[in-house]
Amino acid sequence: MGLGEKISVYLVQQGIWDMPLESMPLAAAYLKATALADDRIRDAFDIKIINYRGGTTLTKMANEIFEDGPPDILACSVTGWNFRTFGSLVETFKQLNPDGWAVFGGTHVTNQATRTFGMFPQVDVIVNGEGELVFRDLLARYLDRGSVHALGDIQGISYRDGGDTIATTEPRDRIQNLDIIPSPALSGALELTRPDGSFRYDVALMETNRGCPYKCAFCYWGGAVGQRVRAFSRQRLREELELYASLKVHTICLCDANFGLLPIDEEFVDDVIEIRNRTGYPKALESSWAKNKSKVFYSIVRKMKDAGLRSSFTLALQTLNPEALALMNRKNMKVNQWEDLVNWLNAEELECYAELIWGAPGETVESFLDGYDRLSHYVSRIAVYPILLLPNTDYSEKKDQYGIVSVRGDHDDFEYVLAHNTMTMADNQRMQRFLFWSRVLADAAVFRHTFTGLRTLGGIRQSQVLRNMDEWILRTDDEAAAPLREAVTIGVEAPGSAIDYLYREPEAKRLLRRWWSESIRPLLPAEYTRVLDDIFEYDLLTQPVYRQDSNELPDGCTLIRIGEDDHAVRSGVTFAHDVLSILSRLRAGKEPDLRPLEVSFDLYYRLGVEQFTTTTNSEEIVHFMGCTKSDFFSSIKLADEPIDGSYSTLLRDSNCG
Incomplete structure (x- = not known):
């Protein structure tokens, strides 16, 4: 560092998803905002946030970060998906700047000093717990020309106390008054x-x-x-x-x-x-x-x-099996009394989805599927995640007690559970395909309406639909099924390509209609077949609208400008049954009128879903689903314009393509 130059600090963060838009680096921004609130540090340091998408390679990071020379301090926000990448990045950093400080923080390395230092000896300091005040103290110590091997009076860290000896200081009390942490957005620390x-x-x-x-x-x-x-x-x-x-x-x-x-x-x-x-x-x-x-x-x-x-109102149930709940330390939580809540949300016609974990100790294939189908009677959008062993958790500490067999991920540092006392490896392998289709068809809401109709009128359980799709995709000769067969072999870790394919490609819509005709329709009661046909078609028509590479919309859709944003409208959609009323009453547990009644209405869509499908961001995907005019304008709620149902002028004067 030359005379008058500031000390350089790089705060590196990387999101999990490789997506078109950046994920906000909030953790790094908290560190920067808190550090810059100190006058000495603000005057002496140049702190830069470097934020990467999930797909960025280590080589690209190293070339970009060290292009103009290494910083004085490299600090990484470490999670399971970037642990190995950042460990290798620090190794390169130390080759370029042997005297530089390498700091790791984040839940994946908290209280994991022995393993982290053992794998990446170039790391100097690990922050255990909340990092804002600790990181500020580390910068102050660097400014005072302190040694990275003499940090014993800074609470909440692990470091090497000379040689190979690891020292861990007293835990730092958690911050009680959170407002002492400056807002990254309001302070300007975050771009x-x-x-x-x-x-x-x-x-x-x-x-x-x-x-x-x-x-x-x-x-x-x-x-x-x-x-x-x-x-x-x-x-x-x-x-x-x-x-x-x-x-x-x-x-x-x-x-x-x-x-x-x-x-x-x-x-x-x-x-x-x-x-x-x-x-x-x-x-x-x-x-x-x-x-x-x-x-x-x-x-x-x-x-x-x-x-x-x-x-999206979430039911984070994780399991409905009493034995597994007890081992989860969730047996007595009121979250288990969920039926009344779901009935209330359904009666209010509010979007609700649930989360389950497959493979928890105490769970079996039979108990899990029983719970899944019981839950699907109330909620069709169910996200199922495979159990992971995370550092500092009860499962991780009791691994031997539960007979857990695990393997580290190929591209991350998470421990994936393969088997335990109540789950064999064969059970787990069989269920991975089920998890994949649950993530694609249920969590991403591909069939959010169809599941309801099939369960209530067709007598077909949601787990049956998922398995039916899996079996049909394996045996069909339709070339359009190839991308789905390929995606399912990758497994539950990567359903994004399948979701993107089903929503994006017209051929995928044709494929789904063929599956319905060949594999589901023959199972339906004759008196409900045509009603369920309409519900299935309504599902397909309300799926998000993609702009193709030429920026064109699919056939039947028109571009409209509302306020400053582009949207799409599909006009005059016609059904032989009143699908909106039927679905509303089915969800509320009421008897619907299933007599033929031709209805016609317009569907409105927010554009831009392609930014979220490949990342499996189901919370955002549902905001792009087609909806009726009244629901659409209620949701967008233009500033300074009342929601009174009268938008004829707005639509007539909009820029239509």
Whole structure:
């Protein structure tokens, strides 16, 4: 470092998905914002965030990061998917700058000093727990020309105390007043826009609180499990919302473990709705909702419905098997009393989806599928994930007790469970195909309406539909099935290509119609066949609309301009039955009128889904589904324009293609 030059710090973060838009590097931005709030550090350091998409190779990273020479400090936000990449990156860094400091932080390396230092001896410091204040203290020590081997008075770290000896300091108390962490968005620490002024990330990430009161056996949420929840102030969060609204951010995604648990969460939603009513943004709010639903949750949901603010309300059940629940430390959680909640959401006609984990200790194939089908009676959108062993979790610490056999991932550092005391390897291999189709057809909502009709009128369980599709794809001679056969061989880790194919390609729609005709229709009761035909066709027509490479829309769709955004409309869609009324009553558990009644209506679509399908981002995909005029305009809610159902002028004067 020359005279007058600032000390260079690179904060490197990498998202899991390789997608067209960047994922917001919130963790790195917290570190930068907190460090720059210190006058000495701000004057002495040049801190740069380097944010990579999931598909970026190590070679590309190294060439870009070290093109102009190595930084003085390289700090990496480490997760299971980038652990090996960043370990190798640090090795290159030390070749270029042997005296530079290499710092690792993140839940994957917290309390894992022996393994991390053993695999990557070039790493100097590991931050255990919340990193903002610890990282600030490390920069201050560097500024004072302290030794990287003499950091014993800095709480919350592991480091080498000279030679090969690993020293771990006392844990640092968690930050009680979260507002001492400057907002990355409001402070300017986080770059928010592209050169053209548009918002640069897929969604805006926000934390309203930190901590989780539960201690589930598979989870280590932010290192703050089994702890009191601490919240950011309402004023700070409101200022962030105002900023994101000014940037026309469509979706706010909360990084909270249990949103809807605290009364202040309702205040946050009040502010979201007020800002949206005034500015038109944000249009959707996504979160990991409170496991135990309280009066606050029900009040929040009702307010969001009345305001037309969209969300996917999650049932994070993980399993319905009592033995597996007990081993998960979730046996007595109110989340298990979920039927009444789902009935209420269905009666309110609100979108709901559920999460399950396959392969938990205590689970068998039979118990899992029984639970899956029981759940699908209420919720068709079910995301099923394979069990992983994460560092610092109960499952990981009791691996021998549960007889767990695992393997490290090919491209990540997660431990994938292959077998345990109640699951053989053959069981697990058989279920991987089921998980794949569940992620594709159920979680990504390819058949969100069809499942309901088949279950209630056709007597066909959701698990039967998934297995039927798998078997038919294997045996059909249709060339359009080849991409799906190839995708399923990769497995549950990569369903994005199949989702993208089914939504994007006209040939995929033809393939699905052939599957329906050949493999499902013969199983249906004759008196319900034509009604179910209409429901299936409605599913296909409400799937997201893609713009092709030439920017053209599919046949039957017209481009319209609403406000500053392009949308698509499919006019005059006609059915022989009143599918909207039938589906509404079926979901509410009521008897529908199944007599033929020709109905015709228009379907409206938000454009741009191609940014999310390959990443399996089902929370965002559902916001691109076709919907009726009234539902569509309620959801987009233009600023300063009342939702009164009268949009004839707007549509007539729009730019139609």
